[in-house]
Structures are given as C-alpha cells and as structure tokens.
Amino acid sequence: MSAPATRDPGEPRRFPWATLILAGLAFAVLVSLGTWQLQRLAWKEGLIATIEQRIASPPAPIAEIETLYGATQDVDYQPVSASGSFVNEAERHFFATFDGASGFYIYTPLRLDDGRHVFVNRGFVPYDRKEPQSRPESWPQGPLTVTGLARNPLAGKPSVLVPENDPVKNVFYWKDLGVMASTAGLPAGGTVLPFFIDADNRPNPGGLPVGGVTMTEQTNNHLQYMLTWYGLAAALVAVTALALNRRRRGL
Secondary structure (H helix, E strand, O other): OOOOOOOOOOOOOOOOEEEEHHHHEEEEEEHHHHHHHHHHHHHHHHHHHHHHHHHHHEEEEEHHHHHHHHHHHOOOOEEEEEEEEHHHOOEEEEEEEOOEEEEEEEEEEEEEOOOOEEEEEEEEEEHHHHOOOHOHHHHHOOOOEEEEEEEEEOOOOOOOOOOOEHHOOEEEOOOOHHHHOOOOOOOOOOEEEEEEEEEEOOHHHHHOEEEOOOOOOOOOHHHHHHHHHHHHHHHHHHHHHHHHHHHHOOO
C-alpha cells in the first residue's frame, strides 16, 4: 500500500477562496440584519414620539377624528370624545388578557346623535362575566359621553397563528370591524364609522367593564438587536482575519 501524499513544505498553500467567499456572504447577511434593525429603531422611536404627542393632546370631537381618518387613514391614539347611547344588546366580545387574567374586551356600538354608530371598547370583564346576564348593571342606559383613544381598524388577520373569529359564539380573536358590525344586529343600511374608540378608565356602573385597557407603551429592543448583529459581523471579520494570518504564517 502506497504512503499518503504529503505536501512539500516549500509549496505555497492555496488561498482559501471558498472560505473567504462564505465568510463574505455571512458578513453581508449580518450587516444587512443590523442595518434593518437600525431602520426599525428609527421607525419605533418615531412611533413612540407620535403616540406620546397624541395622547397628551385634549380629546377632539368625533367629527374631527372622522375628518382626520378620511384624510390620513390614521387616527391611532388620538384622544376623542363622542356622545350618544350604547346599543348594549349588540356588544361584541374580544378574547383578551388583562393584569394576568383571561377574559374579554367588551366592544359596544355607540349610537351617535346623528344615528350612525362607532364601536367602543368599553374595557375588560373576567372570563366568567362574559354574558351580560352576569353583569346587568354594566349596561348604561340613556345619553352619555365617552372619552378615550381612537384606534385604527385592522386590514386583516394579523397572523396565521391567530385563531379564526367565531361570530356565532360572539368570540373574536382579532378586531374584524366588518364582521363585528354585520353580526351585531344593527339597523340595515346604517353607517358604522371606520375606526374604534378605546374608552378611558372612568369607572363603569358596577365596576365592569374595567376601562382604560389601551396599551400605549411600546417595546423597543431594536438597539440591542442592531448592536448584536453588527457585533457578530465585527467578530466574523476578526476571526477570519486571524485565521488568514495564521495560515499565511504557516501556523
């Protein structure tokens, strides 16, 4: 059996082009991810500033919010005030958690003075208080004024992981305004405004629903993510340079 071939010590080593190309591709991916997080950081900081600026403003009449939505399609977190009467028997139930407990947000149409409706998220009720019969005192009667934050509608189901809504059981897992309106038993041909209102934390009769459930704080971890990806890219350059230097020196 012949002995395995050995490399002549005087023969120059082949340059590791394949390794260098793979390292270059990995570097490009890491830098791209870091740059994407940098862009997301700027977007998130702008969003946080916008939310803080909006929620600090006084409530605007709902007519102004409607005009703003028609012009911009964006009224998220705009303080709003609306007067009318709740159509209590038409409330829709959105599955949610609040303060660690599972239950439902109660979305009730508010019949405005001009006969149109806007869905109001009145707040949270525990899971076993879903049915109105368990909280009859929570149905306010007669004219009232609601103050809170306007919220944009969703264009569609936010994720494939979100369950499908079950209008028959009056259980919603995402805010499908069209289905909420069409299954609430509102007058045919009536107008439902194309946004929601999240009611503020003013106490409701009997203590339910618990209002003021809007989440206004936004998580912002994009700086850490950006530094991680850029750091990995820098580490890859250092390791690759060290390996090439050791190879050049024959170590």
